[in-house]
Amino acid sequence: MNKLNIYQKIQAVMSEVNYLQKDDAIKFGTTSYKAISEEKVTSTIREQLVKYGLIILPIEQEHFKVDNLTTVNVKYKIVNTDNGESIDVVSSGTGVDTQDKGVGKAMTYAYKYMLLRTFAIPTGEDPDKTSSAELDEKLNKETKKEPSKDDTKVKLEIIEKYKQIHG
16 A cells, blocks of 8 residues: 555545534533533544554644733644654644643643644534624623723733734
8 A cells, every 4th residue: 555645644534534513512601602622622533643643743832821811822743654754733722720720721722723723624613703802792791891901901912922922
């Protein structure tokens, strides 16, 4: 059998995993939405990575924290175990935590979405159909609360830090 190159292997994984249905319901306050668990994504993709001889390694990571929100930017290397060829892919993630778990949560998010985007796996509902501004407005109406100056300040700090990192 002819050995596949890295792009053919990625395409083979894409052919094997056509869709992953969201398996989790997230609720906090008056907000609720469906999500897909990291466990479901990782276990499904892992099976195909093993089958096709691909490994994924985190090779670079940077993080920063503003209040309870931690953001990570990670570069991963996908390696073809048959011949050592590799490609790099990048992903970002955020995690909210008042203690020391923000980086771990952000890393989990970054890895999950790197897998979903690299292997072009749809999960159903599109989060881009509703803007953050719409969600904020809905939440503020439900709680009859206006966004605080601190909320706006934190968002602006995050945007500024992102611009510094990514130009």
